[in-house]
Amino acid sequence: MKNYRGVRKWLNAVLVLGVAGMLTFAGCTEVDDTLGYELVPGNQQMEMRLHSIRKGFEARMFMSDSVKSSNLSYGYFGTTKSDTFGIRKAGFMTQYLWASISDRKNWYGYRPIFDSLQLLLSVSSYAGDTLQPQRFGVYRILNNDYLKDNDGNGDGTTDTTFFTSFNPVEAGCIDANDPLFTFTFPDGTTTGPATTAVTLEPTAAGLDYVKELMMQEGKYKNDSTVYTNDSLWVNYFCGLAILPLDFNGTTGATFATTLAESGMMLYGRNRDSVDATLIRDTLQTLFYFYDEYATTYGNVSVNTVERTNTRYIDYDAIVEKPGGGTVEPQQPFELGYVEGMGGALVELTLTDEFLSVLGELQAEQEDEGYRTVAINQALLSIYVDGVTDGGWEQGFSQKVIERFDASISRLGLYTDFKTLTPVSDYAYDYEQQYEVTLPYGGYLNRSLGCYTLNISSHIQRLWRAYQEAPIDPETGERQYTEAQKRMMTLYLAPGATDLFTFNRIALQGGIKAGENAPIHMELTYTLIK
Numbered sequence: 001m002k003n004y005r006g007v008r009k010w011l012n013a014v015l016v017l018g019v020a021g022m023l024t025f026a027g028c029t030e031v032d033d034t035l036g037y038e039l040v041p042g043n044q045q046m047e048m049r050l051h052s053i054r055k056g057f058e059a060r061m062f063m064s065d066s067v068k069s070s071n072l073s074y075g076y077f078g079t080t081k082s083d084t085f086g087i088r089k090a091g092f093m094t095q096y097l098w099a100s101i102s103d104r105k106n107w108y109g110y111r112p113i114f115d116s117l118q119l120l121l122s123v124s125s126y127a128g129d130t131l132q133p134q135r136f137g138v139y140r141i142l143n144n145d146y147l148k149d150n151d152g153n154g155d156g157t158t159d160t161t162f163f164t165s166f167n168p169v170e171a172g173c174i175d176a177n178d179p180l181f182t183f184t185f186p187d188g189t190t191t192g193p194a195t196t197a198v199t200l201e202p203t204a205a206g207l208d209y210v211k212e213l214m215m216q217e218g219k220y221k222n223d224s225t226v227y228t229n230d231s232l233w234v235n236y237f238c239g240l241a242i243l244p245l246d247f248n249g250t251t252g253a254t255f256a257t258t259l260a261e262s263g264m265m266l267y268g269r270n271r272d273s274v275d276a277t278l279i280r281d282t283l284q285t286l287f288y289f290y291d292e293y294a295t296t297y298g299n300v301s302v303n304t305v306e307r308t309n310t311r312y313i314d315y316d317a318i319v320e321k322p323g324g325g326t327v328e329p330q331q332p333f334e335l336g337y338v339e340g341m342g343g344a345l346v347e348l349t350l351t352d353e354f355l356s357v358l359g360e361l362q363a364e365q366e367d368e369g370y371r372t373v374a375i376n377q378a379l380l381s382i383y384v385d386g387v388t389d390g391g392w393e394q395g396f397s398q399k400v401i402e403r404f405d406a407s408i409s410r411l412g413l414y415t416d417f418k419t420l421t422p423v424s425d426y427a428y429d430y431e432q433q434y435e436v437t438l439p440y441g442g443y444l445n446r447s448l449g450c451y452t453l454n455i456s457s458h459i460q461r462l463w464r465a466y467q468e469a470p471i472d473p474e475t476g477e478r479q480y481t482e483a484q485k486r487m488m489t490l491y492l493a494p495g496a497t498d499l500f501t502f503n504r505i506a507l508q509g510g511i512k513a514g515e516n517a518p519i520h521m522e523l524t525y526t527l528i529k
Helices: 004-026 203-214 230-236 352-367 398-405 428-434 458-466 482-486
Strands: 046-053 056-063 072-084 086-094 096-103 110-120 124-127 135-140 181-184 197-199 240-244 251-256 261-270 281-288 301-307 335-339 347-349 373-384 413-417 441-445 450-452 489-494 504-508 520-528
Touching: 056 335, 072 124, 072 240, 072 301, 110 203, 110 281, 135 203, 135 335, 181 197, 335 347, 335 398, 335 489, 347 398, 352 373, 352 458, 352 520, 373 458, 413 441, 413 450
Parallel strands: none
Antiparallel strands: 046 520, 056 347, 072 086, 072 251, 086 240, 086 301, 096 281, 110 197, 110 261, 124 251, 135 181, 135 240, 261 281, 335 504, 347 489, 373 450, 373 520, 413 489, 441 450
């Protein structure tokens, strides 16, 4: 038994010494990564390389007139002023329905008295100076004609798709000179983003409107069927528009109210039918705004946005014209802008100079005997105004940091902004549906002062298109299909899930000027034999 235990101890000691020797040997020896590489079959050998592309990017200003603004979950209202972005006025139109009344049996009763009408708000987001008072008008939507032929096809069918450029005055929806009510929000002292109710100030037209609501005047005088039939309601009380009035402040603010949680509350009293000098009861009637889940009535809302030109942005010139392109041809810029709510964005063109880099890849492939090229990663970097080339190594000024704080959280990249068709890497529908995070990124990298977009798949497709395109024997130029050409013009705009962001950002283009940091791409690829 003793001999057995002695052998075991001896074996354990030898094992420990052997392992220690192996670790020492491994720690002091360099590994030859190429060992056996010559044994890999020739058709399986590969080499990874990195190429920094700093040319071939042309960025121009652009604005689409087709940013959908109808039937959103939010109603946007307010005026903001900016030296760069001008004056932006936002308002909204909405259908509304009756929700409840304190006396369903007698309705408004005998000779009701109107006390007040409150606008119910549920502000979910805002931007700007919320202490500066703003004035708003509440207008009656005169008819539902704006819902017909809105798409311009002439068939008279109802169409509830509208864009930010929709103008309710020009469309004959409202009389801008005849508001029903006015109100101040915020008032600079007691009301602000947390406010849930604002008392409306009725005009003479507004008092007449209230009488119709209380069934004292109009087509449905003493007739409650308008309250019990949604079809009658939306065809008589067609809806309301809340639009900003003139603003004399310096900065202003824009607010978003959740429509499903917004509406109006009417307060009143009615009289005793025997002795009209006696008050019989108090009255409360609740009306609610746009209902996104309604299948028939009360499910229409439209946001409208107006802008003024500035010396930095000529919105009238950069807006898309019907035949494509902009109203006035735009030149590549050193500094451009991206904003939400249907505003300015960037049209990014990958020029022939960029495509020539793909030609260099093909030359490498052919000259060095490789069979193909695979794009591993294509990182597109777009820098914020004020960031210098290499400046991130020394840190950023306070002014640049403030731009970071006010920036758009994520940028999307599209091949067709009108239809929100993204590059293949930015599959935002897939990202939302499966709650995954795409490698695409698109977020601001505050350490480098740029937005980084991983568009590897799109560049791989572009590379294939370059290879497949035939060469014109006379000009020596590659002939691309229309579909392939569309891959070379991209649109940089707010992310598809945040098109109505209040934030804005100034970005540097693809032109090198002074110490700025122009657009560039870091391309990682593999040559395969």
